[in-house]
Amino acid sequence: MPASGLPAPAHRDIDLVVQALEAISPRWNAWVLMSLTEPARYSDLKARMPWMADGQLHPKVRDLQAAGLVRRTEHTRRHVIYTLTDRGIALLPVLDHFAAWGSKHLERPTVKDPVTKKSTTRPAAKGEEIEDALHLISRRHATTILWALRDRGATTGASLASSVLVDAHPTAVYHPLKHLSDKRLVTRDHEGKFVLTAAGRGLTPAYEALTAWATGQPTARRAPARPAAVPTQRTSQTAVAGAVLRTAPAVASWKSGDLFSHPPVARPVKAPVPPAGGVRR
Secondary structure, eight states, X not given: OOOXXXXXXXXXXXXXXXXXXXXXXXXXXHHHHHHTSSOBOHHHHHHHSTTOOHHHHHHHHHHHHHTTXXXXXXXXXXXXXXXXXXXXXXXXXXXXXXXXXXXXXXXXXXXXXXTTOXXXXXXOOHHHHHHHHHHHHOSTTHHHHHHHHHHHOSBOHHHHHHHHOTTXXXXXXXXXXXXXXXXXXXXXXTTSOEEEOHHHHTTHHHHHHHHHHHTTOOOOOOOOOOOOOOOOOOOOOOOOOOOOOOOOOOOOOOOGGGTTOOOSSOOOXXXXXXXXXXXXX
């Protein structure tokens, strides 16, 4: 992450948050973590995520081990157990916050009706809500820009560039700003300055929880949602392993039945722009 002109304490926090996102935001990593709320053999993990082949699942498990979130215990050659580390357990309440944000602000996924051939919306599994939310903010510079807009309010692109991308050309800030605007997390006010939408401001509790986890502070928990069906298969994505600081464990708010749970029907988002259906996945 390039150096920024933000105050030093915030800069250190942002670096830790970005580092954490590199470990947990790659596709399926959150699903693996949630599948390990109970100790499991590798065959158990495969059964809990049947859409993933060995070539997809094994690298995910290995990367999460390298990140200090998953522990591999070999009792015998044929008896290997995977569990969450204390650090992995402490992350589960953070994922709850992203699930809650996704259930409120993300567009509903669509599926084609096999009879009518028309697209219709469907409930999103909690794992989908989490990883889609993480994907939105894990893009390069996205977190730093959202952080700056949260702290400063309406800001020009030039001002953002001077504080967020001090070692890059000022115009480099507009590509991530376009991404955040396309995803309806950022918009412009009547003066043309960039501001957070209601959905962008709604990320604050999730960011606070992630910052607390990344810096080793206690993380507030959320109540788990109702269980639901296993989602359909989706494409995989290359994992990015990141070093994660180890701190005291927190109590997990997830149970094994929460993995495939989904939120209630989507609620409208009140934002400065007129989005159709909420934040784009």
